[in-house]
Amino acid sequence: MAKILIIDDDVQLCKALSLVVKRMGNEADCAFTLRQGLRLLKGNSFEVVILDISLPDGNGLEFLPQIKDSAGSPEVIILSGSGDPEGAELAIRNGAWSYISKPPTLTKIQLPVQRALDYHEKKRNCGQPVVLKRAGLVGESRLFLKSLELVAQAAATEANVLITGKTGTGKELFARAIHENSRRVHGPFVIVDCAALPENLVESVLLGHEKGAFTGADRRSEGLVRQAHGGTLFLDEVGELPLAMQKAFLRVLQTRRFRPIGGLTEVESNFRLVAATNRNLDELVTVWKFRQDLLFRLRTLCIELPTLRDRQDDIPRLAHYFNESACRALGIKPKMISAEFLEALCEFDWPGNVRELANAIESAITSAGGEPMLAPRHLPLNIRVRLARAPLEEHRQKAVCMRNTAVILDPENIPQLKDFRKTALEDLECCYLEQLMAIAHGDIRTACAQSGLSRARLYALLKHHAIERTVKRAMSDQTADLNREVLDSRV
Numbered sequence: 001m002a003k004i005l006i007i008d009d010d011v012q013l014c015k016a017l018s019l020v021v022k023r024m025g026n027e028a029d030c031a032f033t034l035r036q037g038l039r040l041l042k043g044n045s046f047e048v049v050i051l052d053i054s055l056p057d058g059n060g061l062e063f064l065p066q067i068k069d070s071a072g073s074p075e076v077i078i079l080s081g082s083g084d085p086e087g088a089e090l091a092i093r094n095g096a097w098s099y100i101s102k103p104p105t106l107t108k109i110q111l112p113v114q115r116a117l118d119y120h121e122k123k124r125n126c127g128q129p130v131v132l133k134r135a136g137l138v139g140e141s142r143l144f145l146k147s148l149e150l151v152a153q154a155a156a157t158e159a160n161v162l163i164t165g166k167t168g169t170g171k172e173l174f175a176r177a178i179h180e181n182s183r184r185v186h187g188p189f190v191i192v193d194c195a196a197l198p199e200n201l202v203e204s205v206l207l208g209h210e211k212g213a214f215t216g217a218d219r220r221s222e223g224l225v226r227q228a229h230g231g232t233l234f235l236d237e238v239g240e241l242p243l244a245m246q247k248a249f250l251r252v253l254q255t256r257r258f259r260p261i262g263g264l265t266e267v268e269s270n271f272r273l274v275a276a277t278n279r280n281l282d283e284l285v286t287v288w289k290f291r292q293d294l295l296f297r298l299r300t301l302c303i304e305l306p307t308l309r310d311r312q313d314d315i316p317r318l319a320h321y322f323n324e325s326a327c328r329a330l331g332i333k334p335k336m337i338s339a340e341f342l343e344a345l346c347e348f349d350w351p352g353n354v355r356e357l358a359n360a361i362e363s364a365i366t367s368a369g370g371e372p373m374l375a376p377r378h379l380p381l382n383i384r385v386r387l388a389r390a391p392l393e394e395h396r397q398k399a400v401c402m403r404n405t406a407v408i409l410d411p412e413n414i415p416q417l418k419d420f421r422k423t424a425l426e427d428l429e430c431c432y433l434e435q436l437m438a439i440a441h442g443d444i445r446t447a448c449a450q451s452g453l454s455r456a457r458l459y460a461l462l463k464h465h466a467i468e469r470t471v472k473r474a475m476s477d478q479t480a481d482l483n484r485e486v487l488d489s490r491v
Ligand SMILES: Nc1ncnc2c1ncn2[C@@H]1O[C@H](COP(=O)(O)OP(=O)(O)OP(=O)(O)O)[C@@H](O)[C@H]1O
Pocket: 136, 137, 138, 139, 165, 166, 167, 168, 169, 170, 171, 172, 173, 174, 278, 354, 355, 358
């Protein structure tokens, strides 16, 4: 049986809430002031605290960190006055599990409390986030799991959610996961790609129209907002929504009511909003391309997705997943994945994120044909070219940088000429050797022939500058693959 503390100065509300909580099979304690609440938290361990913001002896939000740090590290659910999205946003940003707007009805209260309890229990048992229906989301890295925790949090509330992240990071999949874990799961999930809406039809596509409302409107149309009734409306690429429509949509968001074009009466749609963008909406606000009031409403809860580069540990896991799913779709046995293939995947920076990785693997499977194992040479040519060039570009940049900076002296700290010369020569020598080994593809004999160094001297210098031959080898293998392909294509 879990222990739940309710801190609210409204005695009747406290009683009603404690009744709900008890009916759910938990114990409940009530405090009518912050001081009373903090006293109870000192002597007891609670799993969940339901906290009012405005209390007679202070603002509940200011005590959020203290409450979360109390014995049992409870999850905190904030009770906010209705129509106070700023307070709700602040609560979530300060680490509250979720918020419930007043008056708290039975349905509004039960799901967040149950979710918070489940989450708390899982956290205590294994330090893992809540098990969610992942809706195809693959990943175990720290940053990815953090995003999943936010999905769990979002799914337990009705708050508007803004998902941000670069292209291909999985914004749509995350939106779907929120829907599938929410109590709207049996309702529709309606996707609106704001970037693809023709400007003159935006309003009618979103809000619908009556028959004959304009030239070409030969049939009544319900509109996507109404289609999302009882479910989730996902506004993808929300930064592309035209300004005029932003204003109209803000009203829809506030009232969940609107009038279709040519309609005489208002229509209702009880939808939950999830929006996504890969643009910086704050910047768009400063150049008057996005309404600040709408942005404020959209991001009651914000999930910022990491790039694939930032969650590199997930690359092998995703590679196996995409290999299996692509081979299944082709009706063939999954390919084996060589260590070099994974190494190449981990070295690449994936500007197109997970989407680019999935496409690369699909393409590698096709290119491998009957071969049972995926190797770097099966990767798309553009990726291999970039992999091969990256270290050389780095050397080149380093060399340019050295040339530019070698003569800049710090007037406050001029070194003695002999020291300066020694350091500069060391740096130049290191730069020379790195490039030499890259150009010789890690082959000592070629490097000796090209540099005029003896084998022993070259080994000694490589050791002195801590230059790894093996790294250069891996790179040279990829370059060799590439050369082979270029040669093949010439034949
Ligand atoms: N964590 C993940 N696990 C499995 N597949 C993923 C994951 N993240 C993204 N994908 C896959 O990558 C592709 C791109 O994902 P999605 O369309 O959700 O990205 P997005 O951020 O919405 O992209 P864009 O901004 O370009 O619309 C999809 O095929 C999706 O299934």
